[in-house]
Amino acid sequence: xxxxxxxxxxxxxxxxxxxxxxxxxxxxxxxxxxxxxxxxxxxxxxxxxxxxxxxxxxxxxxxxxxxxxxxxxxxxxxxxxxxxxxxxxxxxxxxxxxxxxxxxxxxxxxxxxxxxxxxx
Amino acid sequence: xxxxxxxxxxxxxxxxxxxxxxxxxxxxxxxxxxxxxxxxxxxxxxxxxxxxxxxxxxxxxxxxxxxxxxxxxxxxxxxxxxxxxxxxxxxxxxxxxxxxxxxxxxx
Numbered sequence: 261x262x263x264x265x266x267x268x269x270x271x272x273x274x275x276x277x278x279x280x281x282x283x284x285x286x287x288x289x290x291x292x293x294x295x296x297x298x299x300x301x302x303x304x305x306x307x308x309x310x311x312x313x314x315x316x317x318x319x320x321x322x323x324x325x326x327x328x329x330x331x332x333x334x335x336x337x338x339x340x341x342x343x344x345x346x347x348x349x350x351x352x353x354x355x356x357x358x359x360x361x362x363x364x365x366x367x368x369x370x371x372x373x374x375x376x377x378x379x380x
Numbered sequence: 381x382x383x384x385x386x387x388x389x390x391x392x393x394x395x396x397x398x399x400x401x402x403x404x405x406x407x408x409x410x411x412x413x414x415x416x417x418x419x420x421x422x423x424x425x426x427x428x429x430x431x432x433x434x435x436x437x438x439x440x441x442x443x444x445x446x447x448x449x450x451x452x453x454x455x456x457x458x459x460x461x462x463x464x465x466x467x468x469x470x471x472x473x474x475x476x477x478x479x480x481x482x483x484x485x486x487x
Contacts, residue, residue: 295476305416305424305467305478321475322381355423360435365471366414368426368435 262286264294264356264371271377272346279342280374282356289337290314292358295367296330296341300352308354311339346378382406382470386479392487399455401482403468408448412472415444415453418481419464427466428453458484 267281282294295310309320313332320330332339339356354374357367383406393399403413411431416424426435428444431451441456455462463486468479 304481305469307476307478319474360426360429364412364429365474365476366412366426366429366469367416367424368429370423370425373423 262358262369264358264369266354266356266371266374269375269377271379273380274346274348274378276346276378277342277344278346278376279340280354280376282339282341282371284337284339284358287358290334292362294330294332294339295357295359295365296328296339297355297357297367297370298324298352299355299373305355308341313337313339346376348378348380350376351378352376381475382409382473382477384468384470384477384479386466386468386482388482389480390483390485392485393458394487395458395460397458397487399458399462399484401453401466401468401484403446403451403453403479405449405451405470405472409470409472411447412470413444413446413451414469414471415442416467416469417462417464418467424467455484 263285265283290313293310296308298306308324311318311330311332313334329342356371360368385404413431414429415427418424432444443454465481465483
């Protein structure tokens, strides 16, 4: 079974750093890009960026470029999303997702989501 | 970026009703259009891709159509488990972009 399993919920203070993870299983991890998608409370879905795990090449949405870093460790089939200095506005659910077919940007499956809460 | 606009933003319907949700792109996306269903507290679930191709395991009560800038998701007979929020997404160009969502509620 193809699966993406994300790390657990996080509660952080403004200014703190954070890295959340997404572990792929049941498929060749290096054959599919991994994307990250943000969903703020009560809002819609926003694509943040993606990584090619085979060579760690990344694309970012202009809205998120410079605010987050996407990385991957292919040896453990895991992708990461990290912040160096969190803001209250980073409070959201974050999903990782894989293309249904390599080279296309429709997503299936999705991870279960990681809730990040940033509050003083 | 390509802007995706869904209508309506919400609707109320009864079990057995036929429901149609529309998605309009700010420029043509050449059928590079996916639809997702999201239930509260859950990740989105892929329903259709390439505008009209049904994902494996998705009931045939769901169908998609359209071309160019205008696309439609139709639920032919609404079931209790179909009450959820639906999103369209274009993948014609990067960044992929989503519609704002359509919440389908019980009348």
